[in-house]
Amino acid sequence: MICRDTCLAASDSFGSVSQKTCHNSPIRIGLALGGGFARGLAHAGVLKVLEERNIPIHCVAGVSAGSVAAAAFSSGASAREIAEIGSAMRFKDVARLAIGRMGLVRTERMGLFLQKLLKRFRFEDMRIPLGIVATDLATGQPVVFRDRGEVTMPVRASCSYPGLFQPVQDGARLLVDGAMSMAVPSLVCRALGATHVISVNLPSQGWKSAGANVFSVVNRCFQIVQSRTVRDCCSASDIIITPDVGSFGWNGFGKADELIRAGEKAARDAIATIETWISPSHPGPELFRRGYYAAVSKS
Numbered sequence: 001m002i003c004r005d006t007c008l009a010a011s012d013s014f015g016s017v018s019q020k021t022c023h024n025s026p027i028r029i030g031l032a033l034g035g036g037f038a039r040g041l042a043h044a045g046v047l048k049v050l051e052e053r054n055i056p057i058h059c060v061a062g063v064s065a066g067s068v069a070a071a072a073f074s075s076g077a078s079a080r081e082i083a084e085i086g087s088a089m090r091f092k093d094v095a096r097l098a099i100g101r102m103g104l105v106r107t108e109r110m111g112l113f114l115q116k117l118l119k120r121f122r123f124e125d126m127r128i129p130l131g132i133v134a135t136d137l138a139t140g141q142p143v144v145f146r147d148r149g150e151v152t153m154p155v156r157a158s159c160s161y162p163g164l165f166q167p168v169q170d171g172a173r174l175l176v177d178g179a180m181s182m183a184v185p186s187l188v189c190r191a192l193g194a195t196h197v198i199s200v201n202l203p204s205q206g207w208k209s210a211g212a213n214v215f216s217v218v219n220r221c222f223q224i225v226q227s228r229t230v231r232d233c234c235s236a237s238d239i240i241i242t243p244d245v246g247s248f249g250w251n252g253f254g255k256a257d258e259l260i261r262a263g264e265k266a267a268r269d270a271i272a273t274i275e276t277w278i279s280p281s282h283p284g285p286e287l288f289r290r291g292y293y294a295a296v297s298k299s
Contacts, residue, residue, distance in 0.1 A: 032188065041253070042266070045260040055271075055278070086117075130151070140180075160177050203244075241269075
């Protein structure tokens with residue numbers, strides 16, 4: 001867990017926010033969820049703790065596996081529902097073998113999976129603001145989806161790991177995994193109006209030369225690239241939660257319970273700091289009505 005005291009301007013490249021977001025502003029907590037294939041199940045454990053402690057979330061953003069959890073949470077799914085459906089998921093539920101020039105599998109099946117998981121399917125209908133990040137294959141720049149439009153295609157694009165998944169077409173653009181350009185979307189939360197950002201970073205397995213193959217070499221190269229973008233998220237995060245999931249493989253869906261518990265433990269270690277943000281002495285508690293739990297109570 002890393003804590004920071006931040007006061008910075010949200011980048012205009014992620015939205016229309018240009019004013020400085022400082023800690024003397026009314027409190028709006030953003031949740032930024034990083035990627036990690038099956039390790040993304042740890043997000044359900046983090047969400048469980050935030051729900052239990054009634055932490056009001058103003059907005060949420062996600063990349064790769066984090067985009068699935070972010071979309072589900074924003075749509076109104078509970079941490080328990082996300083954990084149950086995520087625990088039952090297997091790779092074949094979201095991918096279909098279709099060897100092509102740009103990848104080995106396609107992600108159309110993910111649409112059916114999201115139909116079971118999400119409560120709402122358009123950005124403008126979400127309970128709280130949602131941001132999903134993919135990467136433009138031509139420019140290498142992050143592409144942020146927010147505010148309007150359907151959610152399924154951006155999530156599919158955000159999860160399209162290069163080389164394994166075929167890129168997702170969006171007009172003239174080809175989109176791939178959002179983690180290629182942004183490991184944790186803390187800056188997106190700032191652009192969505194967050195004054196305080198909880199970032200959840202999921203460490204990956206380290207390099208092991210024994211038994212290495214082409215896929216593990218390519219995967220390690222991407223890990224090296226992504227490690228650079230993790231640094232960028234730090235300056236825009238007030239606290240970084242890092243569940244102990246580095247020993248789990250990318251396809252470790254069979255260890256869902258352990259992954260969820262790892263997320264819970266890391267969140268409980270951080271919760272005391274987060275609760276100081278919403279203490280009665282902190283300015284602006286009246287804006288909590290804009291948070292997730294207020295939205296749920298109105299349904």
